[in-house]
């Protein structure tokens with residue numbers, strides 16, 4: 014396997030998974046913004062700028078592009094980019110259904126096909142945030158965001174790798190199964206390749222690239238329960254951080 018085989022594998026994964034994301038995408042297009050696998054409301058996380066009018070926005074790994082739809086409806090000139098043509102097919106169909114056109118691009122967030130300093134605001138929810146090499150996509154995002162612009166992203170907490178059972182059988186367990194410090198490339202076999210870092214390494218990377226950290230959040234579900242969402246139960250995520258949000262600024 015080559016160093017970059019994750020891109021081809023993740024593209025195949027997401028083309029195959031696209032049918033399962035049609036119904037959630039349809040619901041999200043008509044919902045109020047909420048975030049992550051536990052649908053934490055926007056009022057708790059403030060993932061979107063207060064005023065999107067006149068902003069040019071970029072969603073990195075947009076999937077069915079419901080985040081871009083939320084931003085376009087609030088006045089942004091939105092662009093979404095995604096590796097999977099099949100995910101973008103759903104996004105395009107929903108654009109037509111809701112008569113909400115915005116730019117959709119098929120491409121890889123590790124090599125963005127955009128000129129420098131084009132966007133006021135970039136965002137990723139479980140897109141580039143987890144599926145791309147951090148040192149690549151964060152440099153690319155920095156390049157295309159204007160000085161004075163911002164990047165917000167949400168993905169798995171570094172705790173997710175640590176508490177993923179060695180057997181591969183999710184959901185997360187209340188045991189330390191993997192090294193916290195050594196995490197980087199998390200290969201889930203047929204479930205693709207994700208990336209994550211210890212918190213201190215995220216900080217170092219942001220500093221090297223030039224991003225300024227504005228905030229770090231650990232979204233928490235409203236209440237515990239045995240119900241499972243993707244890789245974790247509400248019980249687990251109520252006790253430990255399953256997700257992280259980074260809010261970054263490109264200094265002027």
Ligand SMILES: C[S@@+](CC[C@H](N)C(=O)[O-])C[C@H]1O[C@@H](n2cnc3c(N)ncnc32)[C@H](O)[C@@H]1O
Pocket residue numbers: 020023024027028034073074075076077078080094095096097100120121122123138139140141144145
């Ligand atoms: C979980 S979806 C994110 C969209 C949406 N927020 C959601 O949670 O359903 C992950 C998306 O990331 C995309 N993706 C994975 N690797 C990518 C890459 N290198 N460049 C662009 N998009 C990528 C996949 O094609 C997929 O549509």
